[in-house]
Amino acid sequence: MAPPIPESESEIVVGVIAAITAFLTVSILLGFFMRKRAKSFEEWLVGRRDIGPLVTGFALVASYLSGWAIFGNAGLGYAYSWSGSWLIGTMCIMGMALCLVIGYRMRRYVAFGARTVPEMLRLRFESRMVQALAGLAMIVLLIVYSVGQYKAMATVWTITTNTHFYGSLLATAILVLVYLIVGGYTGTQWVSCFQGILLTIIGWTFGIIALIWAGGPTNILKVIGMQTYTAPPITPDAFPTYTQIPLKDYTLPLSSLEGLAFPGVDYVGVTAAVFMFLFMATGFPHNIARFLGTRKITKREYWVMLLILIVGGLTPLWIGVVGFAARTVWGDVFMTNAYYPMYGDSAPVYASISAGGIPLTSLFAASVFAASVATLAGMVMIMATNITRDLIYNAYPKASPKKLLWLTKLMLIPFIAIPLWWTFTSPPPILSEFMAGSAVAQAGIFFFVVGVSMYWKRATKWGAIATIIYGLILTLLHPKAYGKFVGLYHWGYWALLLMFGSALIYFLVSLATRPLSEEKLEKLFSTPKS
Numbered sequence: 001m002a003p004p005i006p007e008s009e010s011e012i013v014v015g016v017i018a019a020i021t022a023f024l025t026v027s028i029l030l031g032f033f034m035r036k037r038a039k040s041f042e043e044w045l046v047g048r049r050d051i052g053p054l055v056t057g058f059a060l061v062a063s064y065l066s067g068w069a070i071f072g073n074a075g076l077g078y079a080y081s082w083s084g085s086w087l088i089g090t091m092c093i094m095g096m097a098l099c100l101v102i103g104y105r106m107r108r109y110v111a112f113g114a115r116t117v118p119e120m121l122r123l124r125f126e127s128r129m130v131q132a133l134a135g136l137a138m139i140v141l142l143i144v145y146s147v148g149q150y151k152a153m154a155t156v157w158t159i160t161t162n163t164h165f166y167g168s169l170l171a172t173a174i175l176v177l178v179y180l181i182v183g184g185y186t187g188t189q190w191v192s193c194f195q196g197i198l199l200t201i202i203g204w205t206f207g208i209i210a211l212i213w214a215g216g217p218t219n220i221l222k223v224i225g226m227q228t229y230t231a232p233p234i235t236p237d238a239f240p241t242y243t244q245i246p247l248k249d250y251t252l253p254l255s256s257l258e259g260l261a262f263p264g265v266d267y268v269g270v271t272a273a274v275f276m277f278l279f280m281a282t283g284f285p286h287n288i289a290r291f292l293g294t295r296k297i298t299k300r301e302y303w304v305m306l307l308i309l310i311v312g313g314l315t316p317l318w319i320g321v322v323g324f325a326a327r328t329v330w331g332d333v334f335m336t337n338a339y340y341p342m343y344g345d346s347a348p349v350y351a352s353i354s355a356g357g358i359p360l361t362s363l364f365a366a367s368v369f370a371a372s373v374a375t376l377a378g379m380v381m382i383m384a385t386n387i388t389r390d391l392i393y394n395a396y397p398k399a400s401p402k403k404l405l406w407l408t409k410l411m412l413i414p415f416i417a418i419p420l421w422w423t424f425t426s427p428p429p430i431l432s433e434f435m436a437g438s439a440v441a442q443a444g445i446f447f448f449v450v451g452v453s454m455y456w457k458r459a460t461k462w463g464a465i466a467t468i469i470y471g472l473i474l475t476l477l478h479p480k481a482y483g484k485f486v487g488l489y490h491w492g493y494w495a496l497l498l499m500f501g502s503a504l505i506y507f508l509v510s511l512a513t514r515p516l517s518e519e520k521l522e523k524l525f526s527t528p529k530s
Contacts, residue, residue: 003329006353008160015362016160023198023366024175027191027373056294057305058196060103061312064096064281065199066145066375067152068439069316071368072432074348077323079232079335079430081224081247083264084323086273087432089316095281096309100302102282102451106291108524109454116382117450118390124453124524125461126516128394133468135390137445139415140472142379144438146419148431149376154423155342156368159349160361165341166424173420175369176377177412192378195370200312202367206352206360207318213355214325223328224248230332232343232429247327262491263436269492275499276436279443282451319348326351341427384411436491437478444499445471448506456510457521463510470505474498 008016069089076084106120114120118138122131150169157168214220225248263269297305326334326347334344352364388408393399428434449467453459475498477483479491488494515521 003354005330005333005350008162008353012353012358012361013161015358016157016365019362019366020369023195023370026194028178030190030194051294053294053297053301053305054308055190055193056291057308058194058200058312059190059192060096060099060196061308061315062192062196062199062371063284063375063378064092064099065196065203065312065315065371066435067149067368067372068432068435070199070203070319070371071152071156071348072148072345072430072435073316073319074323074326074351075343075345075430076432077320078327078347079323079344080229080262080264081227081324081327082249083262085320086264086270087436088320088323089277089313092277092281092316093310093313095277095279096313097306098278099281100306100309102454103291104294104297104302105454107294107296112524116385116389117446118386119394121450121453121464122394125459125464126520127461127464130461130464130468131390131394133465134446134449135386135394137468137472139383139386141438141442141445141475142383143415143419143422145435145442146376146379146415147422147428148435149372149379150420150423151342151345151427151431152368153372155345156349156365158342159346160353160365169420169423172372172376173416176373176380177416195373196308196312198370199367200315202363203315203318206348206356206364207321209355209360210322210325210351213351214328220324220328221248224324227327227331230335232335233337233340262433263495265490266492268490268496272440272492272495272499273436276440276443276495279447279499280439282447284439284442284446322348322351325355329354341429343429345431380412380415383415384408387411437475437480440495440498441471441475444474444502447499448503452506457525458510458515459506460510460513460515462513463506463508466509467502467506471498471502474501 069092073084073088076087078084106114106117109120109123112123114123116135118131118134121134122128124130150172153172154165154168157163157171158165161168163171211217211220215223225246227247229245229247263273323344329351330347333339334342334347334350339346348364349361352361356364385408388404388411392407393404445468449464453464474494475481477486477488477494479489479494483489483494488497516524
């Protein structure tokens, strides 16, 4: 007999609040400490370029382990079972390793004056237009990705403290605003290092405990194999749709329910998911921006950083196990109206209460806050600097650094508020599935425009411009947005069309247009002295 759905008692509320308070205390103290060291606008953005491999490695882990990986993956495993595994993190380790290989090259552009990813593109292509377009693209795509972070934090806070879902959203927004203002890039980099360590330890621990709690892998395989897929309600007053599709299948024929919009529907979607994970680690600007303040490291330190990324890259898989375990124990109970708007995303929170009691619940709640806040804060800061550094300073280079600093801090408010409003009005039913749309777009555009451009001399500004425009247009044609008007119903075909279409546009247009002169390219691609 399945155990009852647990309720959050006063002891759990106290434990969760204590754990999150401890996390906030450390984060804010680090932010204040680093704020004293930031004497200028540029130092506030990238620090003093003295950040080592340990801090950079765990900060990248925290940035990658967003609300998707440390929380939403359990919802995927719970809702879709094995088919959900293709979005749980099929290629996490390869993607993060590739991010290290490509991202570390960002250091040389900092030496040339770059303080943001779009500014690096201006230097690479000698084009203010590329910088401005890249900044606008990042703003659009990061707003979408921010919605998932809000839902992750609000869901945990709502269930563990019995707070209203929308009140939890407001608390989250205030939290992000406070420590971003006090910390800047360097503050969030050190805070993210602390968070990355916390996330890795708790993610592995929770996954192992959940596996034991559900009776081990053999029992999970047996029980899930006897269940069928249940679609979450489309509206709050709708009933979930039940099918005879068994969850034991490796991929699910969900076309009749999802309009072929789920990535695990068939091997086309699976293939697209694999390439998405391979490209997106480098394609995510909030990931690659972690290298802007990194110092030169030795070969030994490089391998240390790679080991950190491998261990951290396995964490999303353990979180997916939590979803499998919750489905084994409770069936599809969370795919009903009683759990609106959280649905299957609520499964890991209840599993933490049932499997680990106060200690595990408190630590897991703190870890979700850490992951979501780290990613959301990084994205909000990038969007704010996209406005001040990549648009305003780009157009008016003589703008006062002091005014730019204050304007950047002011711009944090709307970029916290816009995705907050979106989550208030239309929270996504399955967090990670929703965020995959933004992930595909960022992977398709920025893997080539940023990552490949740092290594391929023949890339041109027109190739970059055409790729950004193409990628944004295809983003709007997502199967659940405007794709249905042009016949794009299949998520896999849409994702492959966006990613490989971006690649084709990037290479063909670059080859058809003139690159920078050899003299200028030699400066950008020569081996730096330090």
